[in-house]
Amino acid sequence: MTHPLSVAIVGSGPSGAYCARLLSEDGSLDARVDVYDRLPAPYGLVRYGVAPDHQKIKSITASLAEILEHPRVRFVGNVAVGSDVSLDGLRRHYDAVILACGASVGRRLGITGEDLPGVFSATDFVAWYSGHPDAAVDRFSLTAEQAVVIGVGNVALDVARMLVRTADELRRTDVPEHVVEVLAASSIREITIVGRRGPAFAKFTSKELAELGALESADVVVDPADLILDEEQEAALAANPAARRVLGKLRAMADREPRGGERSIRFAFACRPAEFLGTTAVEAVRFQRSLGRSSEPVDVPAQFVLRSIGYHGSRLADMPFDERTGTVPNDVGRVIGPDGPVPGLYAAGWIKRGPTGVIGTNRPDASETVRALVDDMRAAPLKRAAAPGDPVDLLRLGGKAIVDWAGWRAIDRAEREYGERLGRDRVKLHDRTRLLDAASATDASED
Amino acid sequence: MTYVVTQACVDVKDRSCVDQCPVDCIYEGERMMYIHPDECVDCGACEAACPVSAIFYSYDLTPESEPFLEINAQFFAGIGSPAGASKLGRPGRDHKFVASLPHAGRP
Numbered sequence: 001m002t003h004p005l006s007v008a009i010v011g012s013g014p015s016g017a018y019c020a021r022l023l024s025e026d027g028s029l030d031a032r033v034d035v036y037d038r039l040p041a042p043y044g045l046v047r048y049g050v051a052p053d054h055q056k057i058k059s060i061t062a063s064l065a066e067i068l069e070h071p072r073v074r075f076v077g078n079v080a081v082g083s084d085v086s087l088d089g090l091r092r093h094y095d096a097v098i099l100a101c102g103a104s105v106g107r108r109l110g111i112t113g114e115d116l117p118g119v120f121s122a123t124d125f126v127a128w129y130s131g132h133p134d135a136a137v138d139r140f141s142l143t144a145e146q147a148v149v150i151g152v153g154n155v156a157l158d159v160a161r162m163l164v165r166t167a168d169e170l171r172r173t174d175v176p177e178h179v180v181e182v183l184a185a186s187s188i189r190e191i192t193i194v195g196r197r198g199p200a201f202a203k204f205t206s207k208e209l210a211e212l213g214a215l216e217s218a219d220v221v222v223d224p225a226d227l228i229l230d231e232e233q234e235a236a237l238a239a240n241p242a243a244r245r246v247l248g249k250l251r252a253m254a255d256r257e258p259r260g261g262e263r264s265i266r267f268a269f270a271c272r273p274a275e276f277l278g279t280t281a282v283e284a285v286r287f288q289r290s291l292g293r294s295s296e297p298v299d300v301p302a303q304f305v306l307r308s309i310g311y312h313g314s315r316l317a318d319m320p321f322d323e324r325t326g327t328v329p330n331d332v333g334r335v336i337g338p339d340g341p342v343p344g345l346y347a348a349g350w351i352k353r354g355p356t357g358v359i360g361t362n363r364p365d366a367s368e369t370v371r372a373l374v375d376d377m378r379a380a381p382l383k384r385a386a387a388p389g390d391p392v393d394l395l396r397l398g399g400k401a402i403v404d405w406a407g408w409r410a411i412d413r414a415e416r417e418y419g420e421r422l423g424r425d426r427v428k429l430h431d432r433t434r435l436l437d438a439a440s441a442t443d444a445s446e447d
Numbered sequence: 448m449t450y451v452v453t454q455a456c457v458d459v460k461d462r463s464c465v466d467q468c469p470v471d472c473i474y475e476g477e478r479m480m481y482i483h484p485d486e487c488v489d490c491g492a493c494e495a496a497c498p499v500s501a502i503f504y505s506y507d508l509t510p511e512s513e514p515f516l517e518i519n520a521q522f523f524a525g526i527g528s529p530a531g532a533s534k535l536g537r538p539g540r541d542h543k544f545v546a547s548l549p550h551a552g553r554p
Contacts, residue, residue: 014469056448056488060469205491207504241500245507360467360492367466 005031005377006386008094010081010316012037013044014359015349016100017064018366024072029374033073034094034392038080039133040403040435041411042068044102046359048130051158052173053165060359068405076392077403078436082316084400085391093391096344096373099335100366103313103326103350109150113276114307122149122159122308129162129183131176131428133435138178142186144303148285150273151308152195153203157212159306160191164218164263174419174426189262191218192300195269198291199226199250200233202269206245213253218263222254226269230291271298276305311355327354333369334376346373407439414438448505449484450493451519453512455501456480458551464493464502471531474522476541478548481522486530518542 009016012035023031043061050057068075091097106121127135149156167184213220237244271287284299313326320337328347329336335345348369349362419426429435456479465473472486494502522542529535
């Protein structure tokens with residue numbers, strides 16, 4: 001390498017940030033790293049996916065901020081790679097590009113009635129209560145009596161918990177005020193969380209389950225009959241200590257006397273969703289029992305349904321993509337196109353390995369990708385003369401409202417000030433226009 | 448509330464957890480790893496990464512492993528909150544209970 005290594009990273013969530021840290025901290029690389037995000041705010045799913053009542057996990061943003069504030073790193077917010085600038089265009093300006101754009105689309109079940117009003121993806125609901133600029137402010141009004149959440153991962157527990165949080169509890173988070181109002185006024189009294197397989201295969205962690213059980217605002221109901229295990233489940237438990245802890249908690253919940261609270265959260269296992277019933281809107285979900293207690297379908301009444309069966313990545317223009325897995329084909333982070341490895345193109349995080357693991361899982365994942373990138377750059381002297389001009393300046397000249405780090409800090413301040421006025425720590429700005437106004441308000445006066 | 452390293456880590460110290468911790472709050476003693484209870488953000492990466500299932504959330508501790516909640520916390524007496532194990536380096540000691548445990552394969 002003969003000149004500073006220039007790298008663009010697409011996405012400022014944990015995987016993008018960890019790649020930026022590895023590149024910027026290695027002085028021998030003399031790297032210049034631009035971290036693009038299509039949103040005006042950084043941190044990806046830490047800001048827009050981690051549940052608002054998990055503020056301790058959200059405090060990871062402090063360490064991500066240190067990375068994005070590094071002198072070798074620039075945050076380039078509000079720029080969508082694929083539309084504001086093409087991926088190929090970006091590649092002409094940098095020695096290497098790392099795709100770290102995540103997986104943000106909710107998977108579909110592919111069953112009858114899925115498009116009936118009242119059936120939503122949990123990811124849309126999460127985006128809305130997290131104040132995501134793509135989720136319309138008035139997207140949800142919670143006028144149902146009964147809700148069904150399909151899926152038994154941590155996101156399913158997140159959305160169920162958010163549906164029973166009190167206004168006071170919600171005001172201790174950073175959710176927008178209109179979200180507090182809608183959630184607090186929700187008429188939903190019964191929530192059923194439904195798993196396709198038996199409880200031994202539940203994906204949520206015992207920690208998240210314990211948190212649900214500790215809620216004061218809802219009874220958690222587990223049917224003891226659901227905890228009678230078949231051989232397959234017994235074998236799964238024997239092999240998995242985490243699943244044994246989950247089952248222990250479910251058993252304790254099954255033994256509990258309901259307190260007769262205003263709201264309840266009920267678990268139902270071994271129920272495969274077969275069909276959404278209803279004429280003009282969803283009225284019930286039909287399940288087929290999958291463990292042979294009865295072959296009769298079970299209809300669970302619900303006017304509000306969230307499917308929470310996982311995330312799926314989405315394709316950017318010019319990007320090799322496997323529709324089936326929702327990931328970018330790659331070998332240890334080197335992107336593989338139809339004709340083999342694509343020079344200078346890499347992937348990290350969920351778009352690389354699929355939507356699995358927790359925030360920390362992205363650290364070793366980013367290390368693997370950056371190691372591949374650095375090995376390639378050291379093996380082959382850079383031959384491409386990068387296209388002239390700073391791509392960020394060129395975008396700005398083209399009239400794009402870029403949110404740089406100072407702009408983000410202005411948004412951050414505006415959210416804290418807004419929170420203070422409402423007697424809360426921080427309140428998120430939801431609408432994209434308000435975010436951009438806040439970012440530009442103090443353009444010149446950044447301290 | 449915090450994640451806690453328990454006895455199964457003693458004389459193993461695989462350190463897979465350290466690579467995954469997003470806030471670098473897992474510190475190395477002579478014979479086991481310790482999680483800083485004030486720095487842990489409850490993300491759970493370490494629990495899933497540990498090959499010997501030595502890490503538990505504090506809710507999940509059993510009567511036998513419960514003392515390790517205090518053992519992890521007390522390890523940091525005199526160290527405070529350095530906000531990063533790699534910044535601190537290895538303190539070169541253990542909690543006295545851990546130091547007193549018999550070594551495997553030795554009388």
